[in-house]
Amino acid sequence: MTRSTIHDVARVANVSLSTVDRVLNGRNCVRPATREKVEEAVRTLGYVRNSAAANLSRKRRxxxxxxxxxxxxxxxxxxxxxxxxxxxxxxxxxxxxxxxxxxxxxxxxxxxxxxxxxxxxxxxxxxxxxxxxxxxxxxxxxxxxxxxxxxxxxxxxxxxxxxxxxIDNIWAGRTAGRLLGRFCGAARGKIAVVAGAMMMQDHAARYSGFRQVLAEDFPHLEALPPIEALDDAERAEAGLSALLQSTDDVVGIYSLGAGNRGVVAALRKLEDVPPVVVHELTEHSRRWLLAGTIDAVIRQDxxxxxxxxxxxxxxxxxxxxxxxxxxxxxxxxxxxxxxx
Amino acid sequence: MTRSTIHDVARVANVSLSTVDRVLNGRNCVRPATREKVEEAVRTLGYVRNSAAANLSRKRRxxxxxxxxxxxxxxxxxxxxxxxxxxxxxxxxxxxxxxxxxxxxxxxxxxxxxxxxxxxxxxxxxxxxxxxxxxxxxxxxxxxxxxxxxxxxxxxxxxxxxxxxxIDNIWAGRTAGRLLGRFCGAARGKIAVVAGAMMMQDHAARYSGFRQVLAEDFPHLEALPPIEALDDAERAEAGLSALLQSTDDVVGIYSLGAGNRGVVAALRKLEDVPPVVVHELTEHSRRWLLAGTIDAVIRQDxxxxxxxxxxxxxxxxxxxxxxxxxxxxxxxxxxxxxxx
DNA sequence: TGAACTCTGACTAACGTACCTCATTTTTTG
DNA sequence: CAAAAAATGAGGTACGTTAGTCAGAGTTCA
The missing domain is CATH 3.40.50.2300 (Response regulator)
Structure with a gap:
């Protein structure tokens, strides 16, 4: 019942403790024949190093x-x-x-x-x-x-x-694209995109993946150039509100950065809210999801x-x-x- | 840099090693005043028991x-x-x-x-x-x-x-319901459901959650009584094929048990495949997802x-x-x- | 005041491994 | 074949904790 130790290995291999130690920890030189004897013993005994003892002994933090x-x-x-x-x-x-x-x-x-x-x-x-x-x-x-x-x-x-x-942000963007594509159904029109900054690698990757999927499988939808909100809620609200006023066929919204509060604020003014997909699960996005303000959240845990x-x-x-x-x-x- | 030990605790608390041990491991009786001294020392030193040493010593497997x-x-x-x-x-x-x-x-x-x-x-x-x-x-x-x-x-x-x-299978079923509901868009009709056996608690729970969501948020969709396939592919195929022939307004399919191979086989005969949601990610379901045969997979990892x-x-x-x-x-x- | 308690301290032997030194044996090399 | 080199053995200490024993100090109570 009790596990075997290096002592058992030494006994079975018919060598000394030192030799077992040398083999197990790759010290000095050990003749191949001897090494083989030790390894054989390890195998037959099913020896596993006791990591508690090992850690204790090498007092390494x-x-x-x-x-x-x-x-x-x-x-x-x-x-x-x-x-x-x-x-x-x-x-x-x-x-x-x-x-x-x-x-x-x-x-x-x-x-x-x-x-x-x-x-x-x-x-x-x-x-x-x-x-x-x-x-x-x-x-x-x-x-x-x-x-x-x-x-x-x-x-x-x-x-x-x-x-x-x-995560792979290209595929995160693709996932968002597919969700929005499905959620929009047959509706034809444009998707508003709110980002932090396109100079950020992950945001750029998400946008690119998003466009890929729309082009491939939802050609009736068009991703608009992203509003760069620099993770700032006011900027996001202003940008999105302006866009929604100037464009009348926005059938979906993708927010791929932070600053979701601004996005939601802009939506409150609308009577007919299109499908919305955002990133990162926060206290807020959770609440909006439950309230039906947004439709899906994509996140990395x-x-x-x-x-x-x-x-x-x-x-x-x-x-x-x-x-x-x-x-x-x-x-x-x-x-x-x-x-x- | 090096962590404090029970020796340090004993020194700082001005008690013996035994007493520290008694406090830390709740042995015998220790006067409250003494216990407090030790606990105080533990706190000021930020002592944490070295679990390697502890495990080694109590040689418990x-x-x-x-x-x-x-x-x-x-x-x-x-x-x-x-x-x-x-x-x-x-x-x-x-x-x-x-x-x-x-x-x-x-x-x-x-x-x-x-x-x-x-x-x-x-x-x-x-x-x-x-x-x-x-x-x-x-x-x-x-x-x-x-x-x-x-x-x-x-x-x-x-x-x-x-x-x-x-997982909570009620909510798993609800998730499936919401996905199918969104994927079906404005289509009005029935959802075919393939289960293993409704006497299995988890399957029953999924079905119930699924119906909940349709009733709440997608009243134009109706979940049909489940086909009980007992996780058997042939049975699933036969049951679903029969159903699809006798019913002409099936606009979605939910497979909540095993036997997905049969479900897919039944679908192959259709020219116009409705949205499909299944459970468990297998080699097969993965392939079908990539091929577009099915639309979403729900799983517990x-x-x-x-x-x-x-x-x-x-x-x-x-x-x-x-x-x-x-x-x-x-x-x-x-x-x-x-x-x- | 003495007996019967309760607490506390001092000490020790494990646990299994790492790593060190020094001696001895075996093998290789010139 | 001897000297050098390589391989191995013997034995020890240390790591920090657990878990015991035993003696002695302090406290309580009749």
Whole structure:
């Protein structure tokens, strides 16, 4: 009933404890024949290293750094909270997670924080990438020191970072397009699009995916050029209101960034509200969904992203098992009936 | 930098190691004043128990039993695989998971397996509940011995089991109803429903939720009485084909059980295919979604259910942290653009 | 005031692995 | 064949906690 230990392995393989240790931890040189004996014993006994004992013995603590954009962006604040919550109990297992905020959309600031990391002070870093030359260079320096680098939500070129945790925004946009396309039925007309800023990679990707689907499968619908609201509710309201007044055949609305409050405010003036799809599940969007003000919400689950990021760092800096499926973040669709 | 230990706590609280141990592990009696001193020290030091050392010392292994229905049901086989995969690496942390199959829909067999558990041989059990009197009694006996009992996918009355891991099938049915309602647009007519068996609680719940939504928000659509196909493809095909011939205003199809292959086969004969919503994401349903044969898939993620069940048992039998959100299984919607 | 309590401290042996040193054996090489 | 090098063994300490024993101090109560 009780599991076998390295002592059992040594006995069965007829070698010393030291040799077992050398094989299991790849130290010094061991003759192939001896190594084989040990591995054979491991197999027959079904030996599994006791990770509690191992961790205790190598008294190593792991330290990870998370850099998240500061500001009121509710998705980011949510993400921050999830990271902190998930990391807290891990402290008991020797894993420390430090969360720091940096100014958003500011490659220089991000770069400075990355460079400020003392080599050896952290075992891995995760951050929401701003794709600028200076950030790329900073990441190259980190990777040069063999430090695991995880990008969160917004990516860098794949060869630079070790891993990306987030959704594919092209497909998120496509999903929105298909939902709106179906919801609009036979109606022919235009779709108003409200974005944060098209210079943001994820927003641009969503818009592009959205247009793809309309072109492919709903040619009677036309996506209008996006209103860039810079995640600001007033700007969104003003922009959308103006658009709705000047255009009379708007049959659907897609809001792919933040600032949804403004979008909804603009809709209140309408007597006949067309189908609306927005991104990110917040307290507000949830309420609007239940009230029927909007029709669908698309989101990436911040809790899953937080967990995936921590686990990915963990599995890269230890030899921990890594469930690929567990660490992929899906594009979720919420209607008023399947809210979590 | 290095974490504080019970030695530090003892020093700061100005008590002995034994006393710290007594407070931390609730042994014997400790005077309130002394307890307070220790707790104060824990707080100021921010002491967290090193779980590696703790587990090592109490050399306890945890054993959990999973009972899953046997047979070809692909969802169940999938679930089984996920449980095994998730549990494998946990062996290194002293956690053993034993998976056993039992005949499906057989309260007697399930009950026998539950009763066969030696007291003390397992620290918790998870199973797909068949809600029969004998099973209820068996569960009562287990709970009487203070054993954590988790129901998976299909529930028992809440006061019997410790926890349920699965989705709310009423809301899953509602979600299907809303999707079909929106997809049908202005069309007026009937919805064909294919189920496994209405005596199965989850299927009945889905149908009921489905009807709710149609009645509330899509009164121009009428859900037909379900065809009970007993998860058999031929039966589903025959039933649905007959229905489609005898009824000319079927404007949508909802398949809420297994046997989707039959449903699709029946559709192939039609020149004008109405919107189709089915449950469970399989290799097949995935292909049909991409091909446009069906329009949406609703599912519960077996991987999440597996993980949640194991984690829930874990957190109940140790004092491990328990993230409620992490352990809730959502009702997922898949269109062809947001497939995982 | 003494007996019967309750608390507390000091000490120890595990738990299974990592990692170190030093000695000894075996193998390789010139 | 001897010397050098490589491989292995023996044995120890440390990690932080659990869980015990036993002795002694303090408190309560008759």
């Amino acid at each position: 792991l330290r990870f750094l998370f850099l998240l954009p500061s500001g009121a962006n509710s998705f980011m604040r949510n993400l921050e909270e999830e990271v902190v919550c998930y990391a807290r109990p891990l402290a008991a297992d020797g894993i420390d997670v430090v969360v720091q905020v940096v100014p958003p959309f500011d490659g220089g600031a991000l770069c400075r924080e990355l460079d400020a990391m003392q080599p050896g002070s952290f075992d891995g870093v995760a951050f929401v990438a701003v794709d600028s030359p200076e950030v790329r260079d900073a990441v190259k320096r980190l990777r040069h020191g063999n430090l695991p680098v995880v990008t969160l939500v917004s990516d860098l070129p794949a060869e630079l970072r070790t891993h990306f945790i987030g 911040p809790a899953r992203e937080a967990r995936s990021a921590v686990r990915t760092l963990l599995s890269m800096s230890q030899g921990k098992p890594f469930h690929k499926e567990e660490n992929c973040v899906g594009i979720e669709i919420f209607l008023r009936d399947n809210l979590p | 945890l054993r959990f039993l999973f009972l899953l229905p046997s047979g070809a049901n692909s969802f169940m086989r999938n679930l089984e695989e996920e449980v095994v995969c998730y549990a494998r690496p946990l062996a290194a942390d002293g956690i053993d998971v034993v998976v056993q199959v039992v005949p499906p829909f057989d309260g007697g067999a399930l009950c026998r397996e539950l009763d066969a558990m030696q007291p003390g041989s397992f620290d918790g059990v998870a199973f797909v509940a068949v809600d029969s009197p004998e099973v209820r009694d068996a569960v009562k006996r287990l709970r009487h011995g203070n054993l954590p009992v988790v129901t998976l996918v299909s529930d028992l009355p809440a006061e019997l089991r410790t926890h349920f891991i699965g 077996p991987a999440r259910e597996a993980r949640s069940a194991v984690r829930t048992l874990l957190s109940m039998s140790q004092g491990k942290p328990f993230h409620k959100e992490e352990n809730c299984v959502g009702i997922e919607i898949f269109l062809r653009d947001n497939l995982p």
